[in-house]
Amino acid sequence: MSKATIKDVARVAEVSLKTVSRVINNEPTVKEATRKKVLQAIEELRYQPDMSARNLRGNKSYAIALVYDNPNPYYVVDVQEGVLQACRELGYSLQIHPCNANDGDIVEELAELVRNSRLAGLVIAPPISEDDRVTDALYEQGIHLVRIISASKAPDGASPAVYVNDRAAAHAVTDHLIHKGHNNIAFLWGEEEHHSSGERFAGYRAALEEHGIPVQDSLVIEGSYSFDSGFQRANTLLSGDTPPSAIFGCNDEIAAGALAAAKSLGLRVPEDVAIAGFENSPFSKHAQPPLTTAAQSLGDIAKKAMMLLVSELRPQAVDGESASERKSEFIPELIARASTSAEAR
Amino acid sequence: MSKATIKDVARVAEVSLKTVSRVINNEPTVKEATRKKVLQAIEELRYQPDMSARNLRGNKSYAIALVYDNPNPYYVVDVQEGVLQACRELGYSLQIHPCNANDGDIVEELAELVRNSRLAGLVIAPPISEDDRVTDALYEQGIHLVRIISASKAPDGASPAVYVNDRAAAHAVTDHLIHKGHNNIAFLWGEEEHHSSGERFAGYRAALEEHGIPVQDSLVIEGSYSFDSGFQRANTLLSGDTPPSAIFGCNDEIAAGALAAAKSLGLRVPEDVAIAGFENSPFSKHAQPPLTTAAQSLGDIAKKAMMLLVSELRPQAVDGESASERKSEFIPELIARASTSAEAR
DNA sequence: GGTCAGATTGACAACGTTGACTAGATTGGT
DNA sequence: ACCAATCTAGTCAACGTTGTCAATCTGACC
Numbered sequence: 001m002s003k004a005t006i007k008d009v010a011r012v013a014e015v016s017l018k019t020v021s022r023v024i025n026n027e028p029t030v031k032e033a034t035r036k037k038v039l040q041a042i043e044e045l046r047y048q049p050d051m052s053a054r055n056l057r058g059n060k061s062y063a064i065a066l067v068y069d070n071p072n073p074y075y076v077v078d079v080q081e082g083v084l085q086a087c088r089e090l091g092y093s094l095q096i097h098p099c100n101a102n103d104g105d106i107v108e109e110l111a112e113l114v115r116n117s118r119l120a121g122l123v124i125a126p127p128i129s130e131d132d133r134v135t136d137a138l139y140e141q142g143i144h145l146v147r148i149i150s151a152s153k154a155p156d157g158a159s160p161a162v163y164v165n166d167r168a169a170a171h172a173v174t175d176h177l178i179h180k181g182h183n184n185i186a187f188l189w190g191e192e193e194h195h196s197s198g199e200r201f202a203g204y205r206a207a208l209e210e211h212g213i214p215v216q217d218s219l220v221i222e223g224s225y226s227f228d229s230g231f232q233r234a235n236t237l238l239s240g241d242t243p244p245s246a247i248f249g250c251n252d253e254i255a256a257g258a259l260a261a262a263k264s265l266g267l268r269v270p271e272d273v274a275i276a277g278f279e280n281s282p283f284s285k286h287a288q289p290p291l292t293t294a295a296q297s298l299g300d301i302a303k304k305a306m307m308l309l310v311s312e313l314r315p316q317a318v319d320g321e322s323a324s325e326r327k328s329e330f331i332p333e334l335i336a337r338a339s340t341s342a343e344a345r
Numbered sequence: 346m347s348k349a350t351i352k353d354v355a356r357v358a359e360v361s362l363k364t365v366s367r368v369i370n371n372e373p374t375v376k377e378a379t380r381k382k383v384l385q386a387i388e389e390l391r392y393q394p395d396m397s398a399r400n401l402r403g404n405k406s407y408a409i410a411l412v413y414d415n416p417n418p419y420y421v422v423d424v425q426e427g428v429l430q431a432c433r434e435l436g437y438s439l440q441i442h443p444c445n446a447n448d449g450d451i452v453e454e455l456a457e458l459v460r461n462s463r464l465a466g467l468v469i470a471p472p473i474s475e476d477d478r479v480t481d482a483l484y485e486q487g488i489h490l491v492r493i494i495s496a497s498k499a500p501d502g503a504s505p506a507v508y509v510n511d512r513a514a515a516h517a518v519t520d521h522l523i524h525k526g527h528n529n530i531a532f533l534w535g536e537e538e539h540h541s542s543g544e545r546f547a548g549y550r551a552a553l554e555e556h557g558i559p560v561q562d563s564l565v566i567e568g569s570y571s572f573d574s575g576f577q578r579a580n581t582l583l584s585g586d587t588p589p590s591a592i593f594g595c596n597d598e599i600a601a602g603a604l605a606a607a608k609s610l611g612l613r614v615p616e617d618v619a620i621a622g623f624e625n626s627p628f629s630k631h632a633q634p635p636l637t638t639a640a641q642s643l644g645d646i647a648k649k650a651m652m653l654l655v656s657e658l659r660p661q662a663v664d665g666e667s668a669s670e671r672k673s674e675f676i677p678e679l680i681a682r683a684s685t686s687a688e689a690r
Numbered sequence: 691g692g693t694c695a696g697a698t699t700g701a702c703a704a705c706g707t708t709g710a711c712t713a714g715a716t717t718g719g720t
Numbered sequence: 721a722c723c724a725a726t727c728t729a730g731t732c733a734a735c736g737t738t739g740t741c742a743a744t745c746t747g748a749c750c
Contacts, residue, residue: 003460010588048461050401050463051397051463052397052398052400052401052463053397053401053461055397056395056397056398058402062503073418073419073422074352074418076418076422077418077421077422077443080441080443081443084441084443093440093462094440095438095439095440096425096429096439096441098422098425098429115348116393117438118395118397163651166541177495226628226631227572227601227628228628228631228632228633230631232633256572259606260605260609261608263608263609264605264608264609264611265603266609266611268416274545283573285570286571286573287573288573288576288577345497
């Protein structure tokens with residue numbers, strides 16, 4: 001059985017093609033009775049508009065791309081699923097575009113992608129989204145985009161953005177450790193080009209300073225967002241002269257690495273050393289002991305990002321209240337688990 | 346600057362629209378001189394055919410979906426990138442379709458997806474691809490698909506498939522351990538519904554039997570493809586009465602978990618216990634010590650899968666030799682690293 | 691009752707591409 | 721030199737949808 005078209009719907013509802021089109025597109029100039037008839041016909045025939053035809057006809061399009069250059073597959077997969085779900089709800093199709101920001105002209109690459117694939121817009125994930133040179137250049141070319149970034153306040157810039165307040169959340173995580181009695185807390189960075197790393201560090205520092213605890217350079221270590229980087233750094237720290245009583249990893253993979261390092265040194269977690277991560281990755285819950293972390297709902301974040309993008313593209317398609325909103329904040333939430341449950345010794 | 350269309354190309358090349366179309370589609374009835382003129386015009390204008398129009402016109406389509414229900418983000422991301430690259434080369438667009446095989450009627454879901462999104466075909470990844478009920482039902486509905494599965498010989502069934510010979514590779518990994526002098530080698534399963542687990546176990550068993558080493562049930566443990574599952578099982582094994590001298594994890598995450606468990610028990614790897622994984626995940630190379638594993642080039646596998654699919658869809662579009670091929674084998678390759686470099690004690 | 695503004699609906703073309711069909715050019719056989 | 725067969729290239733319509741513009745309907749008002 002082949003697919004129902006707008007034509008079939010028009011026949012069943014006894015109206016013209018155009019009227020059906022109007023109903024589909026939520027145009028206001030349709031009488032309520034007519035609208036109802038049409039909607040019923042749509043329901044009955046299980047009609048769904050054909051993306052190809054829609055994209056072809058207008059210069060509007062119902063396709064967007066998700067652009068990312070992220071080393072963390074857990075993050076990537078989560079964002080994909082969130083955006084994909086939002087796309088389904090909003091009637092868009094999704095094209096994924098993994099890329100490498102460092103080779104070639106990424107601006108040109110994305111601009112060409114938008115033209116060639118007739119895209120309505122881009123959802124850009126960190127860290128590319130945090131490079132203003134890239135996003136500004138695209139925006140100036142008239143390319144619609146929304147950024148997902150890490151920031152502690154609404155970013156400047158013309159393009160809409162969802163900003164994740166990692167700083168506030170890292171502050172909360174650090175507070176939590178301080179309240180457990182820790183005052184020599186190590187901080188393990190992720191990649192520097194991810195703003196999230198810097199923001200999380202800022203939250204860590206702010207919390208320490210608030211409690212009058214000095215930030216010790218020897219406890220703040222750079223590295224990357226990976227299990228192994230966490231393992232190695234924690235190993236060095238914990239087997240050194242003045243091991244920290246708590247370790248705050250910039251994400252859960254780092255924290256999991258730190259956890260493994262602690263165990264390999266015969267240390268008990270949380271009794272001998274407390275460990276906290278960030279991002280609430282699936283494995284953080286099942287680690288032994290489960291990891292304290294901060295949860296950001298990537299699904300909600302992605303959905304909001306799509307909403308902001310769509311309200312740029314078709315202001316009438318979204319509800320009035322949110323139509324003019326252009327920046328939206330998310331604050332990850334502290335999830336205290338066993339890996340930090342003991343009082344510092 | 347707006348996009349070049351077939352019309353522009355025709356004008357520049359001084360031929361008709363249709364002739365350009367013929368050149369694009371590799372139809373044979375074009376004189377060489379004409380073809381050259383057209384190709385040059387295409388080059389000059391940086392013309393790229395418009396997917397929407399193409400899909401709309403014929404009932405053919407140049408869009409495929411990648412269907413997966415895989416718990417491992419590393420695997421998912423790799424397969425995505427491989428298929429995506431093949432799509433670019435072959436002129437297809439890619440739609441990702443993560444799904445949950447267990448809820449709802451997956452056959453109906455996919456059939457509807459194909460109809461609604463006008464898809465030319467599906468690339469199906471494990472474990473869904475390994476459920477014959479699903480793939481047969483789809484194939485009978487006339488839906489073109491290619492499967493990526495784990496098998497030690499070409500599968501029956503009408504649909505084309507790429508089969509990864511995990512059994513042979515696991516055999517090689519086990520052989521490698523045996524040659525190092527190990528004769529009590531533990532095997533840690535992944536999820537049972539992944540054929541890869543069973544195949545890898547079959548390879549493990551075959552290698553042992555070949556060397557006259559009995560398979561000990563107490564060393565073969567079920568679980569899932571995760572770091573934590575590997576950690577826990579290895580922990581139990583290694584702290585038991587008769588710890589194995591080597592552990593073969595069904596994938597690298599399990600092996601990484603086992604590695605962490607060994608370290609946490611104060612065991613040296615590879616001196617006290619050898620550990621091997623599978624899949625050559627990015628972190629296997631950077632683990633301490635680096636993990637012995639088996640490498641499957643997901644990029645090549647995905648590309649081959651797309652080739653098989655396309656040769657179904659448009660036999661004339663691919664070279665003659667490979668046009669009739671419908672099953673293709675890949676054998677992951679043993680990568681010996683430090684985690685198994687010592688002789689068994 | 692007639693007129694007009696505004697609300698509601700419809701007819702038609704167009705988006706870029708390809709399938710079906712047709713026309714002109716070339717070749718080979720007589 | 722002529723006709724048929726074969727190659728090559730062109731014309732036109734159609735895919736499903738929406739923008740433009742015109743037609744019809746409604747009701748308020750004089």
